[in-house]
Amino acid sequence: MFNVRSSSYLKVYHIGLTDEDVAPLHDAEIPTLAHGLDRVLFNPNVYWLQDPHSRVYNFEPYLQKLITRNEFAYERLMKFVPASQDPDLWELAKNHDARYIGSTSGLSGIMSHIYWLLSRWRPIDTRSLSADFAREPNTYAYGSRVPVTSKLVYQDGRYAIHPDKEWEIVGKANSILSELGIVMEKMLTLEPELFSRLTRSMPETDPEEFRKREAYYYSKTSKLLMRSQLDCHDPRLPGTGTFDLKTRGVIPIRRDRLNYVENSGYLIKYSQGLFESFEREYYDMMRSAFLKYNFQVRIGNMDGIFVAYHNTAQIFGFQYISREEMDIRLFGSSEMADDAFRLVLGMLEAILDAATTIFPNQTLRMTFETLEGQHTMYAWIEPDKWDEEKNGQCPVVRLEVQVQSFLNGQLVVHPIDYDSVRSGSDPVECQ
Numbered sequence: 001m002f003n004v005r006s007s008s009y010l011k012v013y014h015i016g017l018t019d020e021d022v023a024p025l026h027d028a029e030i031p032t033l034a035h036g037l038d039r040v041l042f043n044p045n046v047y048w049l050q051d052p053h054s055r056v057y058n059f060e061p062y063l064q065k066l067i068t069r070n071e072f073a074y075e076r077l078m079k080f081v082p083a084s085q086d087p088d089l090w091e092l093a094k095n096h097d098a099r100y101i102g103s104t105s106g107l108s109g110i111m112s113h114i115y116w117l118l119s120r121w122r123p124i125d126t127r128s129l130s131a132d133f134a135r136e137p138n139t140y141a142y143g144s145r146v147p148v149t150s151k152l153v154y155q156d157g158r159y160a161i162h163p164d165k166e167w168e169i170v171g172k173a174n175s176i177l178s179e180l181g182i183v184m185e186k187m188l189t190l191e192p193e194l195f196s197r198l199t200r201s202m203p204e205t206d207p208e209e210f211r212k213r214e215a216y217y218y219s220k221t222s223k224l225l226m227r228s229q230l231d232c233h234d235p236r237l238p239g240t241g242t243f244d245l246k247t248r249g250v251i252p253i254r255r256d257r258l259n260y261v262e263n264s265g266y267l268i269k270y271s272q273g274l275f276e277s278f279e280r281e282y283y284d285m286m287r288s289a290f291l292k293y294n295f296q297v298r299i300g301n302m303d304g305i306f307v308a309y310h311n312t313a314q315i316f317g318f319q320y321i322s323r324e325e326m327d328i329r330l331f332g333s334s335e336m337a338d339d340a341f342r343l344v345l346g347m348l349e350a351i352l353d354a355a356t357t358i359f360p361n362q363t364l365r366m367t368f369e370t371l372e373g374q375h376t377m378y379a380w381i382e383p384d385k386w387d388e389e390k391n392g393q394c395p396v397v398r399l400e401v402q403v404q405s406f407l408n409g410q411l412v413v414h415p416i417d418y419d420s421v422r423s424g425s426d427p428v429e430c431q
Helices: 037-042 087-095 104-119 176-189 192-196 251-255 257-263 278-288 290-299 323-330 334-358 418-422
Strands: 004-010 020-022 100-103 148-155 158-163 216-220 224-229 242-249 304-310 315-322 364-370 376-383 396-402 405-407 410-412
Touching (some): 037 304, 037 315, 087 100, 100 104, 104 148, 104 158, 104 224, 104 334, 104 364, 104 376, 148 334, 224 334, 242 290, 251 257, 251 278, 278 304, 278 315, 290 323, 290 334, 315 323, 323 334, 334 396
Parallel strands (some): 100 224, 242 304
Antiparallel strands (some): 020 216, 148 158, 216 224, 376 396
C-alpha cells in the first residue's frame, strides 16, 4: 500500500520539441534478411510461408519448423545491455548534455500511458478489417494498459530509465516468447549453415564469432537521450532503410504461455476470420502492441516492422507493416502521429524533472498509470533505497497529470476523427 506523502498537479503549457540525431561512438553492422524474405518488404499483404491451397512453399521449407529453445546456444551471443549499464550511452549523454537516458524497452511503456492521457483514449481504427470484426472492441487490450514501473537510476548528475521487473512473473515458460524471438531473429537473418553454428548440436569453434557489437540509433530531445537497437536494414526502403523484427505468437500462446506446448497445436489456416487467421493476429496486435511498436520505430527512426507469425513450433507467414500504416490505425495520420510523439516526449521530460526535483540526486522508483476512461495520469514516485529504521516510513509522492487540448482555439473534450478535420468539415468525435 502506498504511503502518499503529498499530491500535486504538474502544469505544463505548450509542450513541443524536436528530436535530433546523435552519432554513435562506434560503427556496427546492421543485419539484413536472408532466404529471399526481403520481397515481403515491398508487398502490403501477408506472405504465407506455405500456401494452404496448393501446399507449395513460398520460401524455403527450412524456415517452417522452429528449433526448441533448449537447442539454441544463447550464451554464444552478445548479451543485451540495459540503458543503465551501457557505458556508451552514459558517455553520449555527457557529450550531448542529456540529463536523462533510456532505451526503447524502458521508454515505450511509459510513453503509452502518457499518450492515452493526451489522446483521451482515442480508439483504434479497425475499419480496414473484415466484417467479422465489426462488433469487436476497438479499444486497447487490457494487458497493454497495466501500470508500468521503472527505476530512474542516478549516476553523476544524470538518470537512466530502467524497467523495474521486480514484480514480473519469471520462469522458463513465461519467457518462451522472448527467448524464441531471439532464435527467430537469428534464423531470419542468417543462412542455414551459419545459423547452425548457434545450435548446441554444433560445437563452438570461435567464441567471438557472434559476440559482435549491436547496431544502435541514438536521438535526443532537449534533455532525453534515447537508444534504439537496429534489427535489420534494406537500402531500398525509404529513409534510413532500417526496420524492426517482431515475432508474434498466436493468440492461445500469448494468453497461456505456461501451456505453450499444448497450445502449439493451434494453427493459422485462413487469411481472414475471427480465429485461426492472420487477420485475428493483426487485430490483436493493433490493440496490444501497435502503440509500443510505433514508439519504438519512431525512436529508432525506422520505416516499419517485419512480423513473423508462429505458434512456438512452426512459422506460418510474414508481413511488413510500415510506420505509416501504424500511424493511420493509431493516430489517424502521420502528421498527428508526429505531433503526438513530440508531445509525449515533452511531457515525459516534464514529469522526470518534477520527480528529480522532489527527490534529487538519488535513484528513484516510478509507477505510471492512466485509467481507462479517465483524464488523469498518476505517477507514484519514491526513493529506491530508504533506511526506515533511521528515517521512518519511506515517502511516496503522487503526481496527478492532467491535460487540455485545443483545436482551432476550441477546447477538445473527446478524441477527434482526423478525416473530418482533413476534409474541412466540423470535427467529428472518434467512434
